[in-house]
Amino acid sequence: MEPLNFPPGGTLVSVERAQQLILQGHCLCIAGAGHLLEQLPKGVWIAGSIPYFMAQRGGETNSEQLLITEIKHFLGVPKIAFYSAQEIQNIAKDAPENGFSIVIIPAGSSVHEEYARNAPNYEDMYMKPILGWVSGVHLDHLGKQLPSVANGDIGESSQRQAVVMHVELPPDYSAEINTTNLFTQGDGPVFQFPQAGFHASQCSVDNDKTVNLAEYIQQNNIDIRLPLVADYCGMLVNISIREVGESTVTFYAPVFDGVDYRFARPLDDYQSQFQQQLPANTDSIQFSCNCILNYVYCELENKDIAIKGPMTFGEIAYQLLNQTMVYLTVDNTLE
Amino acid sequence: MKDIDLCKSALGVHPPWSVEKVRVDAKGRRVDVWLGQQSNSGLLRAASKAFSQQNWISWRHLNMFQHHVFIHAHRNDDIQQKNVQWLGQPGLNLTRAMAKQVVKMLSEGTSYSAVCSLLELQLSDIWPIKRALDEGRLTLGGKKVEVKNSKAGSPTPLLHAQADDGLPTIDDQVWEKIAAGVLDVHIKPLALKLLIAKIRGQLVNIDEKEGRQVKLNEVRRYFVKHRQKLSGEIQHLKAIA
Numbered sequence: 001m002e003p004l005n006f007p008p009g010g011t012l013v014s015v016e017r018a019q020q021l022i023l024q025g026h027c028l029c030i031a032g033a034g035h036l037l038e039q040l041p042k043g044v045w046i047a048g049s050i051p052y053f054m055a056q057r058g059g060e061t062n063s064e065q066l067l068i069t070e071i072k073h074f075l076g077v078p079k080i081a082f083y084s085a086q087e088i089q090n091i092a093k094d095a096p097e098n099g100f101s102i103v104i105i106p107a108g109s110s111v112h113e114e115y116a117r118n119a120p121n122y123e124d125m126y127m128k129p130i131l132g133w134v135s136g137v138h139l140d141h142l143g144k145q146l147p148s149v150a151n152g153d154i155g156e157s158s159q160r161q162a163v164v165m166h167v168e169l170p171p172d173y174s175a176e177i178n179t180t181n182l183f184t185q186g187d188g189p190v191f192q193f194p195q196a197g198f199h200a201s202q203c204s205v206d207n208d209k210t211v212n213l214a215e216y217i218q219q220n221n222i223d224i225r226l227p228l229v230a231d232y233c234g235m236l237v238n239i240s241i242r243e244v245g246e247s248t249v250t251f252y253a254p255v256f257d258g259v260d261y262r263f264a265r266p267l268d269d270y271q272s273q274f275q276q277q278l279p280a281n282t283d284s285i286q287f288s289c290n291c292i293l294n295y296v297y298c299e300l301e302n303k304d305i306a307i308k309g310p311m312t313f314g315e316i317a318y319q320l321l322n323q324t325m326v327y328l329t330v331d332n333t334l335e
Numbered sequence: 336m337k338d339i340d341l342c343k344s345a346l347g348v349h350p351p352w353s354v355e356k357v358r359v360d361a362k363g364r365r366v367d368v369w370l371g372q373q374s375n376s377g378l379l380r381a382a383s384k385a386f387s388q389q390n391w392i393s394w395r396h397l398n399m400f401q402h403h404v405f406i407h408a409h410r411n412d413d414i415q416q417k418n419v420q421w422l423g424q425p426g427l428n429l430t431r432a433m434a435k436q437v438v439k440m441l442s443e444g445t446s447y448s449a450v451c452s453l454l455e456l457q458l459s460d461i462w463p464i465k466r467a468l469d470e471g472r473l474t475l476g477g478k479k480v481e482v483k484n485s486k487a488g489s490p491t492p493l494l495h496a497q498a499d500d501g502l503p504t505i506d507d508q509v510w511e512k513i514a515a516g517v518l519d520v521h522i523k524p525l526a527l528k529l530l531i532a533k534i535r536g537q538l539v540n541i542d543e544k545e546g547r548q549v550k551l552n553e554v555r556r557y558f559v560k561h562r563q564k565l566s567g568e569i570q571h572l573k574a575i576a
Contacts, residue, residue: 089462093447121469123447126530126553127560174564177525232532233516235525258536318529333563 001025003072009288009308009327010069012055015039018066022152027078029102029165029287030150031310032066034137037150037157045152046080046163048104048135052295052311059300059311063138067310069287073330074099075168080153082161085110092124096168100175100328102287103132105162106147107313115162116254116320117196126318129175131326132164133289134314139296147313172334177317180277180325181236183264185229191261200255201248213249217241225297227323228261238264240293240322252293252313253320270298271305274325278306288327289315297323342368345399346406346421359402366402370421372412394423394430395460403455406430417474424474427463429456434464435475435545441465442505442548444556468549471540502558502569509572510551514538520572524564527557 004026013021015036021028022043030037030047037047051063071078083091083103088111095101105112112134119125135147150157169175191213192204203213217224227238228251239261240252255261267273279285288309294300295311307327315326338357348354348370356369369391392414396404406421408414414422420432429437433454440450447465451458467473503509512518514534522528534550541547558565 120529120533121466123465126526126533127557129526179525233522233528233535235528235532256536258539318526 004068004070006068006070007056007308008282008285008306009054010067011308012053012057012060012062012065013068014065018068021068021070027071027074027165027167028152029069029071029104030066030152031069031133031135031312033063034145034148034157036063036066037148040150040152040155042155043152044078044080045150046102046104046165047150047152048106048133048163048310048312049148050133050136050292050310050312051138052136052292054290054295054300054305054308054311056308058302058304059295061138061301067308069309071102071165071167071286073169073173073332075170078168079166080151080163081166082149082151082156082158082163083111084161085114088115088162089118089122091162091164092122092126092128092130094164095124095128095130095166097128098171098174099166099168100129100131100177100330101164101166102328103130103162103164103316104149105132105134105314105316106149106159107134107136108147109160109162111160111162112314113198115316116198116314119316119319129177129328130316130318131177131287131328132316133310133312133326134316134320136292136313139292169330172332173330174333175328175330178279178327178329179235179315179317179321180274180327181238181321181323182267182270182273182277183227183229183238183323184236185231185262186226186265188263191228192259193255193257193261196254196256198252198254199248199250212247214244214247217244217249222263223266225293226264226266228255229264230256230259230261237319237321238323240291252322267298270294271300271303274305279329282306284329284331286328286330288325290325291315291323293323294325342366346396348421352412352419364402366399366404367407368396368404369407370412371409392423392425393428395428395433395456396421396430397432397436398455424467424472427467427473428460429464431475434473437461437464438468438473438475438545438549442545442552444505444552468541468546469537471537473541473543473546475543475545502555502562505548505552505555510555511547513572514551514554518572520568522568524561527554527561527565527568530554530557 028045031050033051034049053067137145146159148157148159149163151163189206193200200213205211224241227240230237242252243250288307289312292311315321315324317326339354342357343354351372355371358367391407393407396406421430423430
């Protein structure tokens with residue numbers, strides 16, 4: 001079977017074309033509106049619901065087509081399985097010794113919360129590449145529809161479980177996860193939180209005083225499109241703000257205790273800065289996803305970025321990230 | 336009576352603690368040992384109803400004569416004694432001795448599944464221990480480690496003891512220094528950055544040597560598994576050590 005000649009990160013196709021590719025036996029990761037996923041036949045694929053993409057025409061909202069990413073170079077048949085909130089702790093343990101695992105998690109589900117809070121402590125986490133994304137719905141349908149994922153192996157979808165594809169690679173191939181994050185820590189104060197969670201009220205500022213974060217944001221007119229940024233040994237990890245209530249701030253990913261956060265430095269032109277940070281050689285990129293908040297805040301609709309993929313409700317590079325592009329490269333180590 | 340004396344001797348139970356009751360299930364390869372403190376023991380013996388499960392906390396102890404051993408202590412007794420190895424922490428399901436054995440094996444690089452297999456435990460038995468260790472709540476009654484976080488610290492035998500895999504052994508201070516961020520090693524892989532950041536945060540709450548070595552061994556395991564990809568980092572590490 002000839003590999004598909006899609007751009008790095010995938011391409012938008014019709015439902016009929018997606019059905020053809022599945023029946024031809026291609027191994028696929030699929031993103032698209034939930035009602036389209038229900039029309040796909042059984043096969044070697046996983047999928048998640050989302051109608052926002054960076055695709056061949058640039059950024060677009062599309063509920064009529066599916067974004068297809070082909071998985072190549074694998075050994076044997078990739079293993080596909082649903083994982084409940086109780087089972088997801090086994091994801092890294094179940095992953096192949098040489099390969100990678102792609103996970104798609106429905107936003108707002110218990111498995112989403114479990115993964116966000118505890119993934120860093122799962123057995124074998126960081127030892128094997130694990131990446132993926134959080135599925136969502138059209139922003140106009142928030143609260144009316146539930147995000148879903150689908151398991152092509154058994155032809156079923158779920159709003160409560162994560163779906164995972166474990167892909168084993170031949171010994172001469174190697175997978176690596178990378179991220180592109182345009183945000184850097186600003187010059188403002190350092191915030192620390194007393195406990196991990198998606199919500200925060202009290203926090204310390206510059207290890208000095210305790211403040212209510214919601215009041216602090218309002219009093220200091222902080223632009224909440226800018227995420228809180230933590231420095232993990234040189235990797236910058238964003239925590240995006242979902243809502244600022246009267247006394248509580250809600251995040252798209254949990255903050256952790258013992259970690260220093262600063263609000264990000266503002267960006268001038270996301271599209272051009274993004275292009276500058278992309279890897280020079282994109283040939284080995286197999287899979288990619290970016291954040292819906294980058295799509296909305298940075299107004300990426302109709303703007304093109306070289307690496308394609310779904311614009312998601314959360315990105316996963318081992319752990320849950322926000323406002324970050326995640327991509328997977330697979331290289332032949334002998335070349 | 337013989338069972339009580341044997342368990343008292345084998346466990347090393349000493350006053351004010353005593354062995355109140357022993358039940359051996361030879362077919363099920365299980366021994367249950369109920370402990371009490373002398374101040375309460377008369378009361379316990381007198382009231383057989385006090386042996387009802389709700390009044391007792393139970394922990395899995397080290398295996399004995401191919402039997403699984405379960406220790407039960409009364410909630411009203413002083414079970415918070417950190418140096419008593421045949422008791423466990425409330426909320427955990429292994430005695431300190433068993434938890435210590437688990438942690439020791441993990442610190443030596445034994446996989447979770449191998450630990451389960453060798454000690455005849457379930458992963459669900461080990462998971463609360465791992466979580467307590469990650470969160471700095473596990474007390475094993477062991478030696479505390481003084482971590483040198485200064486680059487100008489006293490000389491340490493870095494990289495002298497080599498394991499078969501060509502990397503410094505887990506006893507080597509180099510792993511503490513990598514985790515503490517005091518070695519200026521340029522780390523490229525995203526996974527290793529995230530792993531070290533996690534371990535650094537967890538080590539803040541872990542004083543005991545065995546517990547620290549479990550965490551440091553996670554970093555070492557990464558280097559072992561990915562040593563071909565990390566040749567640059569390893570060379571750099573050797574050069575500055």
